[in-house]
Amino acid sequence: MLLTVFDPWKSQLCTCPDKLTFNPYTGCDHGCIYCYASSYIPRFSDCRPKKNLLTRLKREAAKLRGELVSISNSSDPYPRLEQNQGLTRKCLEILAESRCRLQIVTKSDLITRDIDVLQNVPCAVSVTVLTTDDSLSAKLEPRAPVSSRRLKAIKKLVKAGIATTVRIDPVIPFVNDEVGTLVEAVAELGVLHVTSSTYKVKPDNWKRFMAMFPEEAEKLKSLYFSEGERVGRSTYLPKKLRFSLMKKMKELTEEHNMKFGCCREGLNLNSGVCDGSWIIPKHT
Numbered sequence: 001m002l003l004t005v006f007d008p009w010k011s012q013l014c015t016c017p018d019k020l021t022f023n024p025y026t027g028c029d030h031g032c033i034y035c036y037a038s039s040y041i042p043r044f045s046d047c048r049p050k051k052n053l054l055t056r057l058k059r060e061a062a063k064l065r066g067e068l069v070s071i072s073n074s075s076d077p078y079p080r081l082e083q084n085q086g087l088t089r090k091c092l093e094i095l096a097e098s099r100c101r102l103q104i105v106t107k108s109d110l111i112t113r114d115i116d117v118l119q120n121v122p123c124a125v126s127v128t129v130l131t132t133d134d135s136l137s138a139k140l141e142p143r144a145p146v147s148s149r150r151l152k153a154i155k156k157l158v159k160a161g162i163a164t165t166v167r168i169d170p171v172i173p174f175v176n177d178e179v180g181t182l183v184e185a186v187a188e189l190g191v192l193h194v195t196s197s198t199y200k201v202k203p204d205n206w207k208r209f210m211a212m213f214p215e216e217a218e219k220l221k222s223l224y225f226s227e228g229e230r231v232g233r234s235t236y237l238p239k240k241l242r243f244s245l246m247k248k249m250k251e252l253t254e255e256h257n258m259k260f261g262c263c264r265e266g267l268n269l270n271s272g273v274c275d276g277s278w279i280i281p282k283h284t
Ligand code: SF4
Pocket: 028, 029, 030, 031, 032, 034, 035, 036, 037, 038, 074, 075, 076, 107, 141
């Protein structure tokens, strides 16, 4: 099945509403150093479309009855391949003709190409932005469009009437935990909701992190591996520190009249449904 029940690593801390998840591509080529999905998908950076994607999706989409479909959770729906292949666009066209509500999560400004399709379906776009500093975003997500391009995309989406949320996710101490300017910038663009969470260490993302940020990794080592806690297959920061980082983010967000949600933190700080899907119009 292409449309499957969203169940992120069976996390007990997930507070997402019931939704289906759909990935047009297997793997992803944005190369984010903190990526969680790279640990469980073989040949992860070798991004490839799902087999018989459009035929299978047409068959499955015909059975939808108003469900929320989230695209994508294990890969970005706008990898570099999409520019020429246009498969995500074709998938959106199929889904727009079915009965569903859509949530699109991306780090690419290519999504603005598909605004005309998105205007025909109840949907929200969630753009991940970690910093206003392009040189830092290029280190964190080496092959994804830099932050300034994503912020311009948010502006276009909002102007076109597409409900837009932002994921400041993950927050990494000593790297991108000073988020005041970013929160202010996205609020000014008309974003309605911010989802955030702290960096969760897995063996492969920690290797990439150490290679890119050796000094910061040295400072974080004891926080994660001596004082932190193990949740499922990830290592979390100590709960007290996660609470203070997320509380600060919540306060900043709400000061700017946006709702806030945490992703898989177990901190009870949400003021809107965690993933921001509350902004997606319901079917009448
Ligand atoms: S965009 Fe998402 S799936 Fe792709 S590399 Fe980055 S974190 Fe991983």
